[in-house]
Amino acid sequence: MTDPPAPAALAKAQLRARLLAARRGVDAATKAVWDRAIAARVLAWAREQNVAALGVYWPLRDEPDLHAAYAELARLGVRLLLPVVVERHAALEFAQWQIGEAMVRDQMGVAVPAQLRMEAAPPALLVPCLGFNRGRYRLGYGGGFYDRTLARQPRPKTVGVAYACLEADFDNDAHDVALDLVLTEAR
Numbered sequence: 001m002t003d004p005p006a007p008a009a010l011a012k013a014q015l016r017a018r019l020l021a022a023r024r025g026v027d028a029a030t031k032a033v034w035d036r037a038i039a040a041r042v043l044a045w046a047r048e049q050n051v052a053a054l055g056v057y058w059p060l061r062d063e064p065d066l067h068a069a070y071a072e073l074a075r076l077g078v079r080l081l082l083p084v085v086v087e088r089h090a091a092l093e094f095a096q097w098q099i100g101e102a103m104v105r106d107q108m109g110v111a112v113p114a115q116l117r118m119e120a121a122p123p124a125l126l127v128p129c130l131g132f133n134r135g136r137y138r139l140g141y142g143g144g145f146y147d148r149t150l151a152r153q154p155r156p157k158t159v160g161v162a163y164a165c166l167e168a169d170f171d172n173d174a175h176d177v178a179l180d181l182v183l184t185e186a187r
Contacts, residue, residue: 038161054079063161
């Protein structure tokens with residue numbers, strides 16, 4: 001017999017379910033407007049920071065779709081890298097990605113380049129957030145992949161990406177790492 005989940009874990013699971021439902025409930029037209037606004041903020045940040053290589057993400061579960069920003073970043077000469085799960089309880093690794101190349105689903109169901117060209121972790125990283133709090137801590141899906149990735153040294157510049165309606169009040173855990181910045185459609 002297994003022990004029941006701790007109250008804090010249960011509260012986070014309930015918060016995750018609520019935030020997933022809220023994000024799923026955003027209508028397609030609103031989502032498209034918000035995605036364009038977030039994309040513009042990502043581009044402005046990347047230009048301001050003079051980013052040469054950037055870890056991006058393939059949108060899952062109604063996450064903001066920033067493919068238009070990725071195309072513009074690539075046009076500007078920014079090397080794009082996608083996260084790859086190599087081991088279940090390890091930090092993410094990264095593969096070079098060129099827009100339009102063949103993609104396959106990895107063991108976690110995430111799109112990755114069909115031909116993996118692995119590289120060192122990028123100096124800057126876009127991090128999708130299911131939720132986030134005022135302290136710039138993110139709430140993900142609970143797998144810990146980004147937490148382990150952000151704990152590595154040297155730590156990349158980190159930009160959380162989320163919709164403003166997903167800001168929530170939650171306590172961070174000891175292993176959580178605050179993001180440098182969170183970009184939404186509103187700020």
